[in-house]
Amino acid sequence: MDLDLDGLRVRTLVAGDADLVVEATRAERRPALWGPRPAGPYSQDDARAALRAWEAEQVSYGVLDGPRLVAALGLMPSGPGAAELAYWVRPERRREGLGRRAVRAVTAWAHAHAGLTRVWLEIDPDNAPSLRLAESAGYRYEERMPRHCRTWAADDPAQDVWHDCLIWTHEASGRRR
Numbered sequence: 642m643d644l645d646l647d648g649l650r651v652r653t654l655v656a657g658d659a660d661l662v663v664e665a666t667r668a669e670r671r672p673a674l675w676g677p678r679p680a681g682p683y684s685q686d687d688a689r690a691a692l693r694a695w696e697a698e699q700v701s702y703g704v705l706d707g708p709r710l711v712a713a714l715g716l717m718p719s720g721p722g723a724a725e726l727a728y729w730v731r732p733e734r735r736r737e738g739l740g741r742r743a744v745r746a747v748t749a750w751a752h753a754h755a756g757l758t759r760v761w762l763e764i765d766p767d768n769a770p771s772l773r774l775a776e777s778a779g780y781r782y783e784e785r786m787p788r789h790c791r792t793w794a795a796d797d798p799a800q801d802v803w804h805d806c807l808i809w810t811h812e813a814s815g816r817r818r
């Protein structure tokens with residue numbers, strides 16, 4: 642992927658982009674796109690490991706404003722024609738409409754060029770910004786899955802606390818629910 646989003650560039654992230662991830666997560670205090678750890682700024686090693694892990698089975702895309710990474714999105718295949726979409730905007734650039742623009746663009750690209758008929762989101766019911774973004778980007782609420790998502794309070798799934806998740810979907814034109 643390499644898209645022009647009204648002056649922003651959206652492109653696939655690769656292992657060599659670790660510097661961008663380190664710079665973009667400097668002000669983060671919670672988990673970023675690539676997983677529950679670290680919950681905060683990424684070191685070079687964290688960034689290299691995360692990008693390598695994503696390259697194996699999933700794809701992460703960066704939104705660049707000039708030389709800086711301002712947002713990242715990830716597509717995680719989940720069966721024929723379907724993938725989960727995850728997103729993150731760097732803390733200093735939230736509430737500028739970046740998330741909505743990027744989610745709309747990557748969703749449209751996924752339908753048109755990646756052969757995906759269904760793109761879906763998994764959202765914590767307490768994540769008001771993400772819920773608002775999902776609706777604003779044209780996704781539809783589908784269902785609540787009880788105790789489906791981890792809080793990552795513990796590494797062992799059996800010891801972890803699990804919470805409900807809300808599933809939102811976007812289907813290719815003519816197939817939206």
Ligand SMILES: CC(C)(COP(=O)(O)OP(=O)(O)OC[C@H]1O[C@@H](n2cnc3c(N)ncnc32)[C@H](O)[C@@H]1OP(=O)(O)O)[C@@H](O)C(=O)NCCC(=O)NCCS
Nearest residue numbers: 728729730735736737738739740741764770771773774777
């Ligand atoms: C969720 C997130 C991506 C939103 O990105 P963003 O660029 O700030 O969102 P936008 O500026 O495009 O706003 C989209 C909509 O959400 C609303 N919104 C954004 N932040 C909000 C907040 N803190 N509280 C309430 N509404 C909020 C905006 O007002 C806008 O609504 P509108 O279209 O009705 O005007 C960002 O907060 C983030 O990276 N959070 C941490 C990672 C995360 O939670 N990812 C989602 C996991 S499911």
